[in-house]
Amino acid sequence: MGRSLTRKLIEAHLVLGKPVAGEEIGISIDQVLLTDTNGTMSFLQFEAMGLERVVPARVVTYADHNVYQFDSRNSDDHRYLQTASRRYGAVFSKPGNGICHQVHVETFSVPGQTLLGTDSHTPLCGSAGMLAIGAGSLDVAVAMGGGPYFFTMPAVVRVWLTGALRPWVTAKDVILELLRRLSVKGGAGKVFEYDGPGLASLLLAQRMTIANMGAELTLTTSVFPSDEVTRSYLSRLGRGGDWRPQAADDDAAYDDQIDLDLSTIEPLVALPGSPDRVVPVSEVAGTPVEQVMVGSCTNGSWHDMASVTSVLRGRRVDPSVSFVLFPGSHRILSTMAREGLLADLLAAGATVSEPTCGSCAGIGHVPAAGTKSLRAFNRNFPGRSGVKDDEVYLCSSLVAAASALTGTITDPRTLGDEPDVQLPEAFAASDVGFVRPDAQGDVVRGPNIKGVPLGEPVAETIEAPVLLKLGDKISTDDISPAGSAVLVFRSNIPAISEFTFRYVDAELPARARAAGRGIIVAGEHYGQGSSREVAAIAPMHLGVRAVIARSFARIHRANLINWGIAPLVFDEAAALAGIERDDPLRLEGLRAALVAGARVPVLNTRTGASFTTSCVLTPREREILLAGGLLALTKQRGG
């Protein structure tokens, strides 16, 4: 039996374990990507582990989220990142150079290599035949020091594409269709590997959209072969020499298969609240929207920008609408300027931002309270746009462009023939946004750079109140919100902890402090979404020592373990119903149970009811958790 491309990539990098679905494996990392929201912590942790030089051949730090530097604390973070990168051996990508994933695929992607990033959308580079995975800052810091990345060998699912997209239907609709079918937890523990006769018709930019937003399915990653489409893309970037073919064997074995006929897909929209609340655009057509946006790492490509321009050329954005485009990179923006797209967009009444994540993470362009925002972005978790009770719809760049013209959600098929979009012969060259390392200079720690906290060893027994009782699909945006007011504190744990669960229950930090120790209980898929490690560190700082849930999302579970918080799973899902907020729970013999790999008994001392929970750990995870997290373990070992 032949091998899938995913298996080939994993086997070529395997350093520990057996690649059997469900078992823990360790792989070597060729490239690392850091952002200005999570990368600061990675570098602080790298320093705290006593490391002095990055080991992977390519490590790149991106100042991409907080590009506007609203506050000197953002610039503090950037200065720390820039000086640490220079000193320890990472390339620094300056503010304005673009969103990490877009810039990385353009500048550094190499088919066949592995990439680990501090950001959950790192899988975008899977569009170019890489194995690209998002992880918490500490796991990334370990990889920067040359250590392997450990994760559970995923099930490999072949997504077999046939047919071709019809006019006005885009790659965004493909991934929204998968979200509609499978939900935000449909990809847990899986890799989607795309193949089939429909593949050749998808440009690299379209593959990027699909690979990127696979993060919303909670996939470990998505993988596309490296073929002629990849070669043509890299050649346009002047990087044809980095191309190499990557493909599955013809008789490759897969754990499962999904069939997708591209010609059956129609324009789709995700309703406010979650990227999987997907309906046909016709169902919401006519809904008034005050704000429309195209960009983010999902829709910031040249192809997205050019498609929108082709719709807007010679037309006018509805006066009631604020329409903002975020090109994904400096290179795309330069090419837009060279090819005349900027002039056309400005003439139509659109605003073009500098390349940044910006409003995708609630930084700038925050919608007015009670208004609706339509976005060709990837996430619409409640409050993420920067205002409580927001109403953010997700769509393709074509639905966005058509809607910007009318001021209401509009099916682009009502505009007649879809205009052609040309790819430029060559993208503008762009090296001005990078600073190369030279192992020189001092690392500058401005006043916003605080120390890295340390977890504490797991106690023999925990008796603590339930600080919060939550439902299903709690995202890391719920736990530690996005938005400029919060993101400014990513390198200041005491300060950012005060925002924990801000939009869910603003009293939580005070309650936690009063209790000293606490437990959180929740339903399924706890911790989905962003890889932000602060969603584990801040609760740890507030005294949370266990989360009991029906299930956990991969990156967040790893982050909890890395910070000494026990991720316990209800053995009987129904037990959650019998728990109320403030109930005192007693986890008798927790430590001994974790050591023995036994069930952890829980007694609710208010009701007298008891139930059991499980925490299935690998030996490596057990050692880390018991020590109080990876840094605590490193210190114990004298690191």
Ligand code: MIC
């Ligand atoms: C996001 O899209 O949620 C972010 C902001 O890029 C995060 C990273 C972070 O929270 O710092 C992510 O995707 O991991």
Ligand code: SF4
């Ligand atoms: Fe940036 Fe948004 Fe992409 Fe996150 S999802 S990396 S905030 S553009």
